[in-house]
Amino acid sequence: MTTDERRGADQRGVFVALEGGDGAGKTTQARLLQTWLGELGRTVLLTREPGGSALGVEIRRLLLHGEHVSPRAEALLFAADRAHHVASVVRPALERGEVVVTDRYxxxxxxxxxxxxxxxxxxxxGLSLWAVDGLLPxxxxxxxxxxxxxxxxRGDEHDRLESEPDAFHERVRGGFLALxxxxxxxxxxxxxxxxxxxxxxxxxxxxxxVLR
Structure with missing residues (x-):
C-alpha cells in the first residue's frame, strides 16, 4: 500500500457538489477548493457532469452541442451519464478516502x-436517485x-442549454432555490x-x- 493509500484509508471520503446556473463560477470555486483541501493534506478529485468519464464526454457532446433533444430524452441521458459517473469515478474515489468535488450533480x-x-x-x-443508488453529497x-x-x-459562447431564453433560466434558478x-x-x-x-x-x- 502506498503512502497516499494509507492516508486515504484513515480518512472518510467526502462528496461536495457545486450547483447553480450557467456562469455562476462553479469551475473557479472547484479550483479554489482543490488548492485549499490539498493544503490540508486531502486528496481531491475534481469532476463534472456531464462529462466526468469517457462515456460522459460523448453524452456531453450530444446533450450540449448536438441537435434538438426532447425533454424526456434529455433527462434520461443526464441520468445515464450520472449512473456511469458515480459507478466508475465518484464511488471509487470516496472509497479511497478522497474529497470529490463535482461541477453539477x-x-x-x-x-x-x-x-x-x-x-x-x-x-x-427519482430517476437520478435510482441511477446513483441513492448517493447524495x-x-x-x-x-x-x-x-x-x-x-x-459567458460572453458570446453558448451551448444548447445556455442558449435558452432568460425565462427558462429564471425557472431553473427558482428550482435550485426551492431545493x-x-x-x-x-x-x-x-x-x-x-x-x-x-x-x-x-x-x-x-x-x-463537514470535514470534522
Missing amino acids: LDSSVAYQGAGRDLAGEDVR DLTVLLDVPPGTGRSR AAAEPERYLVVDATQEPQLIHRQVRERLTE
Whole structure:
C-alpha cells in the first residue's frame, strides 16, 4: 500500500457538489477548493457532469452541442451519464478516502429538466436517485446568480442549454432555490455575484464543519 493509500484509508471520503446556473463560477470555486483541501493534506478529485468519464464526454457532446433533444430524452441521458459517473469515478474515489468535488450533480437535473423543461421534478429526482443508488453529497453549494449576470459572464459562447431564453433560466434558478429551501442541512446558498475569494471563504467555513 502506498503512502497516499494509507492516508486515504484513515480518512472518510467526502462528496461536495457545486450547483447553480450557467456562469455562476462553479469551475473557479472547484479550483479554489482543490488548492485549499490539498493544503490540508486531502486528496481531491475534481469532476463534472456531464462529462466526468469517457462515456460522459460523448453524452456531453450530444446533450450540449448536438441537435434538438426532447425533454424526456434529455433527462434520461443526464441520468445515464450520472449512473456511469458515480459507478466508475465518484464511488471509487470516496472509497479511497478522497474529497470529490463535482461541477453539477442530480439537483441540476431537477432544476433544468424539472423546473426548466417543466417535467415533474419528483420524477426527475427519482430517476437520478435510482441511477446513483441513492448517493447524495455531504454538502451541496448553490452558487446563486441572476440569469443576466450568468449570460454576461459567458460572453458570446453558448451551448444548447445556455442558449435558452432568460425565462427558462429564471425557472431553473427558482428550482435550485426551492431545493435548497427544502433541505437546508445539505445546502449552502451563496450570493455568487460576490468576489470569488469571498465566496470561497464562505464555502470553506461550511466545508470545514463537514470535514470534522
